[in-house]
Amino acid sequence: MNVGSTRGGVADLPLADALLRGTAPDGGLFVPARLPRGEVRAPRDPSLGAAAVAVLSPFFVGERLEPALPAMVAEAFSFPAPLVPLRGPDDFVLELFHGPTAAFKDFGARFLAACVQRLQPAGGRPRTVLVATSGDTGAAVAAAFHRMPGVRVVVLYPDGRVSPRQAHQLGAFGDNVTALRVAGTFDDSQRMVKAAFADPGLAPLQLTSANSISLGRLLPQLGYHAHAAWISGTTLNLVVPTGNLGNALAAVWAREIGAPLGDIVLATNANPTLSEFWASGVYRGRPSVATLANAMDVGDPSNFERMVWTFPDPPVLRSALRARAVSDADITRTIQEGERRHGQVFCPHTAAGVHVLEQLRADGATGAWAVAATAHPAKFESTVEPLVGHPVAVPPALSELLARPSRAEPLAADPFALRHWLLDHAAG
Numbered sequence: 558m559n560v561g562s563t564r565g566g567v568a569d570l571p572l573a574d575a576l577l578r579g580t581a582p583d584g585g586l587f588v589p590a591r592l593p594r595g596e597v598r599a600p601r602d603p604s605l606g607a608a609a610v611a612v613l614s615p616f617f618v619g620e621r622l623e624p625a626l627p628a629m630v631a632e633a634f635s636f637p638a639p640l641v642p643l644r645g646p647d648d649f650v651l652e653l654f655h656g657p658t659a660a661f662k663d664f665g666a667r668f669l670a671a672c673v674q675r676l677q678p679a680g681g682r683p684r685t686v687l688v689a690t691s692g693d694t695g696a697a698v699a700a701a702f703h704r705m706p707g708v709r710v711v712v713l714y715p716d717g718r719v720s721p722r723q724a725h726q727l728g729a730f731g732d733n734v735t736a737l738r739v740a741g742t743f744d745d746s747q748r749m750v751k752a753a754f755a756d757p758g759l760a761p762l763q764l765t766s767a768n769s770i771s772l773g774r775l776l777p778q779l780g781y782h783a784h785a786a787w788i789s790g791t792t793l794n795l796v797v798p799t800g801n802l803g804n805a806l807a808a809v810w811a812r813e814i815g816a817p818l819g820d821i822v823l824a825t826n827a828n829p830t831l832s833e834f835w836a837s838g839v840y841r842g843r844p845s846v847a848t849l850a851n852a853m854d855v856g857d858p859s860n861f862e863r864m865v866w867t868f869p870d871p872p873v874l875r876s877a878l879r880a881r882a883v884s885d886a887d888i889t890r891t892i893q894e895g896e897r898r899h900g901q902v903f904c905p906h907t908a909a910g911v912h913v914l915e916q917l918r919a920d921g922a923t924g925a926w927a928v929a930a931t932a933h934p935a936k937f938e939s940t941v942e943p944l945v946g947h948p949v950a951v952p953p954a955l956s957e958l959l960a961r962p963s964r965a966e967p968l969a970a971d972p973f974a975l976r977h978w979l980l981d982h983a984a985g
């Protein structure tokens with residue numbers, strides 16, 4: 558299926574083009590030519606991989622990568638996404654953190670890597686995957702492209718503004734992955750990366766985007782939402798902790814194309830843009846505020862544009878979803894009481910979602926509900942451990958990474974500094 562742009566300025570591009578570029582040439586976001594509404598049925602095979610192939614197939618019909626889809630899914634979906642019961646009847650968490658970097662972004666990053674690998678001709682000019690991260694994205698992308706022939710990865714992160722474990726993780730890959738610690742904020746890093754993509758002098762580097770608005774990261778995320786709904790044996794309602802609206806949009810698209818998902822409720826942190834929009838109908842993007850759920854510190858979510866493309870009629874958009882903002886105080890309390898109430902330790906992002914589920918139940922919500930558990934709590938140990946009063950066991954993949962030496966190069970918060978670094982270190 559071809560792709561177009563949310564702004565209508567381009568149409569009928571091959572999906573492969575969208576997989577290799579971040580934003581559409583008209584400045585909008587890539588979207589499929591159409592959403593295959595209601596067209597997808599549950600596969601007979603109940604596995605996560607079969608669900609992912611079923612939901613991804615319509616988007617790959619007639620595309621260069623269509624024959625490779627099952628193999629790409631096998632590579633990306635190589636760890637489970639279990640629906641785990643909480644103590645309350647019909648309350649679940651959808652655990653999305655069993656991948657190599659212990660956050661849901663592993664699914665999307667690994668699928669994108671599987672696509673890029675197949676779109677990169679053997680012996681062709683090397684590609685540079687360039688990404689700015691506030692923590693989780695960079696690690697997932699680095700892990701996914703680590704040691705891939707013909708590909709180099711450059712990750713920019715704001716020095717001193719990611720957790721010590723996140724910083725260690727980013728510098729621990731080595732080989733074809735370089736971590737650059739930028740003397741500035743995340744916004745500086747993002748501005749530098751945007752400038753590099755717009756710079757014709759860097760065209761020979763074949764810069765490739767892997768940021769969270771990449772269609773190659775978004776589409777695979779439909780797979781685990783659809784799978785959860787199918788294995789639940791009922792209509793599954795979802796609470797999705799949200800920052801840039803990527804994971805939540807994937808849930809909405811999964812419902813649109815036919816997965817038996819019911820209500821979808823967004824849980825944000827104290828950044829109020831989305832809860833305000835769904836309460837009032839007025840969208841007002843603004844600078845983000847820092848919270849305990851830092852991967853959701855977004856004041857102007859990029860994927861809102863795709864949400865509007867999905868539901869162009871404002872009343873329909875407003876009735877398709879709900880959103881609730883959760884304060885740091887409520888995140889804190891939910892982590893503190895998580896083991897007693899639900900038998901689980903939650904990361905701060907998941908805790909925001911669990912708090913919303915508790916509110917919905919108190920308001921009388923019925924039926925089966927799952928909260929998307931977006932990261933393992935051990936990734937945010939400096940927040941979580943003091944609240945639960947004991948250490949949180951680190952999953953094996955994460956502890957292996959943390960045991961490796963870590964190295965990052967310093968870089969000034971200046972687009973020219975990045976330009977020079979990239980040209981000086983041009984691969985091959």
Ligand SMILES: *Cc1c(COP(=O)(O)O)cnc(C)c1O
Binds near residue numbers: 798803804
């Ligand atoms: C990225 C991230 C989020 C937010 O996901 P979006 O797709 O940007 O809404 C939530 N939780 C964790 C742990 C994340 O890494």
